[in-house]
Amino acid sequence: MKRMIPGLVIVCLVILFLFIQDNASVQSKEERDLKAVIASTGQFFKENREMFMNGLSISRDIPEERISFYVNDIPVSHDEMMMSLGVALAGGVDTTLEEVKERLTMYAIFYQKAQEFGVYPTEEQVNEYLQWEKSGMEENEEGKAMIRLIMEEWGLTEDEFWNVYQKYHAYNMLTALNVQKELIAWYYKDEIYTPEDGDRARLEVEAWFLQQLQDAEIVIVIDY
Numbered sequence: 001m002k003r004m005i006p007g008l009v010i011v012c013l014v015i016l017f018l019f020i021q022d023n024a025s026v027q028s029k030e031e032r033d034l035k036a037v038i039a040s041t042g043q044f045f046k047e048n049r050e051m052f053m054n055g056l057s058i059s060r061d062i063p064e065e066r067i068s069f070y071v072n073d074i075p076v077s078h079d080e081m082m083m084s085l086g087v088a089l090a091g092g093v094d095t096t097l098e099e100v101k102e103r104l105t106m107y108a109i110f111y112q113k114a115q116e117f118g119v120y121p122t123e124e125q126v127n128e129y130l131q132w133e134k135s136g137m138e139e140n141e142e143g144k145a146m147i148r149l150i151m152e153e154w155g156l157t158e159d160e161f162w163n164v165y166q167k168y169h170a171y172n173m174l175t176a177l178n179v180q181k182e183l184i185a186w187y188y189k190d191e192i193y194t195p196e197d198g199d200r201a202r203l204e205v206e207a208w209f210l211q212q213l214q215d216a217e218i219v220i221v222i223d224y
Helices: 007-017 021-027 034-047 049-055 078-090 097-117 123-138 141-154 158-188 195-215
Strands: 067-071 074-077 218-220
Touching: 034 049, 034 078, 034 141, 049 078, 049 158, 067 078, 067 097, 074 078, 074 097, 078 097, 097 158, 097 195, 123 141, 123 158, 141 158, 158 195
Parallel strands: none
Antiparallel strands: 067 074, 067 218
16 A cells, blocks of 8 residues: 655655746845846746747647657657746856756656656646645735736736646646655555655655666757
8 A cells, every 4th residue: 555655755855856947046046136036037938928838838749840859758849948948047047058958857757757657647636736826825915916926027917827837837846746656655665654764765766866867868859
């Protein structure tokens, strides 16, 4: 029987692997005012609306001419590459195209493994998570104000914010979460699992993931 994994451990594992662009932008520039970061990334969003709609798509049904590279036959789009890089740089993150490529390679591996394990998040699960997230923000005046500011600065409708931007990140996060739960359940099998095992779980998942990166078959389509 699969055991329930303590939430805090799972959250830590997600944080370890899943780089969320907007959060990283803020954290890497603590000396900057949050509103300034939102404004600077907003300019990029406004100037790249078409890329925004394509680059944050959760679909892997990508036209051949828009594919940047493949990871174990999983396509990664040019739009997602440029969107990820552009948002990070606009937010003040000192990153490179290779670092962005590695992050998107990670997303593709989690996607592949979620499909293999049969744990890719359903539309219902993602919508349930988004509703939970939205309800939490609406109960907090500061949170509501921040979302309004983001939508205004980025030129997004409420639907675009929740059903494009947030949904993209929700799929990535829940995919990683589901895969990690499967891995930990497999590692521990019938052993008693406690929060004290968190370090061991983190190291095991980290080693697994690094091996996946090392073994990944990358086929470049667009040479930047």
